[in-house]
Amino acid sequence: MKNLLDILSEKTGEAFVKAGYDAECGRVTVSNRPDLCEYQCSGALAGAKKYHKAPLQIAGDALENLDKDIFSKAEVCPPGFINLDLSPAFLASFINEMAESESYGYEKASSPKKVVVDYGGANVAKPLHVGHIRSAVIGEAVKRMLRFDGHDVVGDVHLGDWGLQMGLVIVGLKERKPDLPYFDPDFQGEYPEEAPFTISELEEIYPEASARSKEDEDFKKLALEATNELQSGRRGYRALWNHIMNVSVADLKKNYGSLNVDFDLWKGESDVNDIIPVMVEELKQGGYAHESDGALVVDVKEDTDTKEIPPCMILKSDGAALYDTTDLATIKDRMADIKPDSIIYVVDKRQGLHFEQVFRAARKAHMVEPETELTFLGFGTMNGKDGKPFKTRDGGVLRLETLIADTKEEMYKKIREGRPVSDEEARAISEVVAVAALKYGDLTNQASKDYIFDLDKFTSFEGNTGPYILYTIVRIKSIMARYENEGGKDISGVKIMPAANESEKALCMELARFAPSVKGACDELAPHRICGYIYDLANAFNSFYHETPILSEEEERKASLVRLLSLTKGVLETCIDILGFSAPDKM
Numbered sequence: 109m110k111n112l113l114d115i116l117s118e119k120t121g122e123a124f125v126k127a128g129y130d131a132e133c134g135r136v137t138v139s140n141r142p143d144l145c146e147y148q149c150s151g152a153l154a155g156a157k158k159y160h161k162a163p164l165q166i167a168g169d170a171l172e173n174l175d176k177d178i179f180s181k182a183e184v185c186p187p188g189f190i191n192l193d194l195s196p197a198f199l200a201s202f203i204n205e206m207a208e209s210e211s212y213g214y215e216k217a218s219s220p221k222k223v224v225v226d227y228g229g230a231n232v233a234k235p236l237h238v239g240h241i242r243s244a245v246i247g248e249a250v251k252r253m254l255r256f257d258g259h260d261v262v263g264d265v266h267l268g269d270w271g272l273q274m275g276l277v278i279v280g281l282k283e284r285k286p287d288l289p290y291f292d293p294d295f296q297g298e299y300p301e302e303a304p305f306t307i308s309e310l311e312e313i314y315p316e317a318s319a320r321s322k323e324d325e326d327f328k329k330l331a332l333e334a335t336n337e338l339q340s341g342r343r344g345y346r347a348l349w350n351h352i353m354n355v356s357v358a359d360l361k362k363n364y365g366s367l368n369v370d371f372d373l374w375k376g377e378s379d380v381n382d383i384i385p386v387m388v389e390e391l392k393q394g395g396y397a398h399e400s401d402g403a404l405v406v407d408v409k410e411d412t413d414t415k416e417i418p419p420c421m422i423l424k425s426d427g428a429a430l431y432d433t434t435d436l437a438t439i440k441d442r443m444a445d446i447k448p449d450s451i452i453y454v455v456d457k458r459q460g461l462h463f464e465q466v467f468r469a470a471r472k473a474h475m476v477e478p479e480t481e482l483t484f485l486g487f488g489t490m491n492g493k494d495g496k497p498f499k500t501r502d503g504g505v506l507r508l509e510t511l512i513a514d515t516k517e518e519m520y521k522k523i524r525e526g527r528p529v530s531d532e533e534a535r536a537i538s539e540v541v542a543v544a545a546l547k548y549g550d551l552t553n554q555a556s557k558d559y560i561f562d563l564d565k566f567t568s569f570e571g572n573t574g575p576y577i578l579y580t581i582v583r584i585k586s587i588m589a590r591y592e593n594e595g596g597k598d599i600s601g602v603k604i605m606p607a608a609n610e611s612e613k614a615l616c617m618e619l620a621r622f623a624p625s626v627k628g629a630c631d632e633l634a635p636h637r638i639c640g641y642i643y644d645l646a647n648a649f650n651s652f653y654h655e656t657p658i659l660s661e662e663e664e665r666k667a668s669l670v671r672l673l674s675l676t677k678g679v680l681e682t683c684i685d686i687l688g689f690s691a692p693d694k695m
């Protein structure tokens with residue numbers, strides 16, 4: 109289905125052509141003076157130079173040739189604008205077509221791509237903390253957006269499951285339980301099936317070991333050794349690593365699940381361990397990598413660089429692989445296995461340099477096709493009200509679980525306040541609404557910017573918040589339910605009538621923005637644009653609702669309005685589903 113603005117631009121374009129000017133001059137935009145008109149065309153101003161004519165004259169010529177049947181107003185305004193208002197009948201026909209079209213008239217991408225979205229990035233054996241929320245929330249939205257746009261998208265959590273943190277857990281556990289068979293190098297038997305720790309224990313062991321390694325050089329050395337031994341295949345350590353993975357991944361799935369985030373692939377850094385030696389050999393053979401101070405590196409600087417881009421580190425002087433290495437090998441693995449046209453990394457923007465190095469090395473060594481897109485979608489920090497990275501009251505790192513629980517609790521309080529719902533019901537509703545509060549609070553900010561986490565604001569029913577959007581949907585649901593209870597007729601075949609007043613027309617105009625808004629968001633990988641759109645749509649709906657006694661209207665108009673409501677609900681629900689949350693039935 110064509111976009112409304114394109115239809116309008118075509119009409120005015122034809123008028124310009126008939127008057128002897130370029131069709132390009134007919135480009136129509138939403139008016140930036142809504143007090144004067146709904147849409148405007150400023151092509152005559154741009155054409156003045158080319159045609160050596162006054163803009164007012166050009167606009168006048170075009171207006172004379174304009175087919176005015178779809179406009180209720182079309183006039184020239186100095187110094188040369190054409191101001192336009194749509195005819196309510198035309199707008200209604202557009203809205204009806206939208207209501208009947210698949211995906212509300214959204215045109216999927218003409219050439220669908222195979223895309224990998226690398227997001228989540230949790231580190232095994234460490235609890236998820238607030239730093240991980242943005243990757244999970246933004247990545248999930250980006251994945252869903254691209255799917256909606258018709259692409260074949262694979263989401264991969266890319267676990268940090270292979271580095272020093274694993275060695276730290278191993279030596280930490282050895283301190284606590286030195287008699288376990290995993291630490292006995294001579295042990296030949298079968299290792300127990302049961303993990304020798306719980307998730308809570310695991311979450312104690314890591315921070316303890318990590319803190320100690322910062323003070324105790326010998327302890328750190330042991331952890332490095334254990335990491336090395338694990339990576340080169342020591343049997344007991346591999347068995348222990350499997351336990352750590354199982355316990356940790358089960359917990360991660362639970363936590364991501366509570367945020368409505370799920371991954372197609374649960375791969376990690378460890379999955380490329382076996383292809384690293386092959387890759388290293390290829391990098392050497394191809395002459396891409398060379399030795400530098402004992403380490404193996406790929407030079408990636410380019411003549412046009414304005415800042416220093418250090419080489420991509422492939423192997424440390426002790427032969428150990430690094431973060432650059434696993435990411436590069438993961439590209440190789442994905443190209444062989446998935447053959448993506450595009451890989452998008454949703455990672456903290458402070459890792460920008462790392463990805464620049466990795467992308468350059470991958471291109472230099474021809475590990476990707478020249479047309480493969482490698483995109484770093486870097487996000488800013490979630491800060492507390494003091495403007496510093498979000499911390500607990502005692503200055504510790506806040507666990508994601510705690511953050512979610514706190515948000516649910518706050519939501520529960522707000523839902524109980526003055527609402528006639530049972531305790532049980534309030535709990536169930538707050539589960540759903542809290543996820544929206546958290547996710548919308550994050551997604552509504554441009555990803556690359558830092559934002560302030562403000563629990564009170566995020567959970568408010570008013571303003572640009574998740575609960576406000578959900579409340580709007582719930583309001584529509586309840587009007588529709590009342591309509592049905594009062595014996596209203598089936599609206600499935602009902603046509604939406606031309607808008608009878610301004611707020612109704614404004615709502616229709618917002619609905620018409622659905623497809624271009626979502627398309628723009630997909631093209632720019634910018635979920636915040638969808639948030640911006642549904643906030644405008646929710647506002648337009650609520651103004652309309654306050655001015656219109658929907659259920660007291662006469663039968664035919666009432667059915668038409670309920671049809672308009674159901675379209676609004678459908679569009680809002682589609683958008684929040686793309687963003688990764690849902691609405692309850694009651695609130």
Ligand code: ARG
Nearest residue numbers: 226229230231266268435455
């Ligand atoms: N585990 C990493 C971290 O916590 C994030 C992983 C991001 N993805 C990647 N392909 N490197 O910093």
